Amino acid sequence: MRVFHTAAIAAFCIVLAACSKGEEKSESGSTPVAAVAAAPSDTEKAALLAALPAPYNAGDLANGQRKFALCRSCHTIAEGGPALTGPNLYGVFGRPSGAVADYAYSPALKAAGFVWDGEHLDKWLADPRGFMPGTKMAFAGLKDPKDRVDLIAYLKVETGFKPAP
Ligand code: HEC
Structure with a gap:
């Protein structure tokens, strides 16, 4: 029972980590788009x-x-x-x-x-x-x-x- 509990927590953590990684990606991806829209430097x-x-x-x-x-x-x-x-x-x-x-x-x-x-x-x-x-x-x-x-x-x-x- 204990083993199952630990595994569930580990799985939950992996899912969370994947989610926050995805968020980071889309955030950094939007920065260059904003720069291109401005007048050429x-x-x-x-x-x-x-x-x-x-x-x-x-x-x-x-x-x-x-x-x-x-x-x-x-x-x-x-x-x-x-x-x-x-x-x-x-x-x-x-x-x-x-x-x-x-x-x-x-x-x-x-x-x-x-x-x-x-x-x-x-x-x-x-x-x-x-x-x-x-x-x-x-x-x-x-x-x-x-x-x-x-x-x-x-x-x-x-x-x-x-x-x-
Ligand atoms: C005194 C005004 C005058 C000056 C100075 C002048 N242009 Fe022109 N330009 C015109 C006129 C008027 C026309 C249209 C000519 C025609 O219909 O025969 C024209 C046409 C053009 C065209 C053709 C555009 C098209 O749509 O086919 C270009 C390219 C051009 N000029 C570039 C320049 C550049 C580069 C300079 C600076 C070195 C310059 N012109 C200086 C008056 C001027």
Whole structure:
């Protein structure tokens, strides 16, 4: 009888231990989910940068941000940001050219028919009107190739670009 009693208590303890272990698991599991929901931290941006295809993975985000000052008067980059003189650029990578609904593009950009990627953006930023005669983007061009790499890396990190898995 005594032996049975001890065994029952032991079994009960094991069940309790299993329960509290399960609780611990779900508690620690919920912490990273909450962190992902927040805006990307500098550490997360560094990880996004490192995951970009070359040469953008070696881009200088601080210089890219400084160069974006040249675009800021005409473009917003936050998700859901308004059009200014130019369209909002969130999600531009992987998006067809001239595809923001309700933005009045030039006939040239509307008819261009390509998908924005680093290469197209590089040519566009070097000389918008040389690359696309007829565009209404009044920007002289960013002549230094290294500045363009840095700016494109910055834009990829800030506009929700997801590298192919
Ligand atoms: C003076 C205002 C102005 C400045 C400065 C400017 N843009 Fe633009 N941008 C525009 C306009 C206007 C358009 C639409 C062009 C058209 O329809 O031909 C445009 C279009 C674009 C597009 C095409 C978007 C799409 O949906 O196809 C990209 C990409 C872009 N700009 C990036 C930039 C970047 C990066 C900079 C900074 C280096 C910059 N622009 C500077 C006015 C500007």
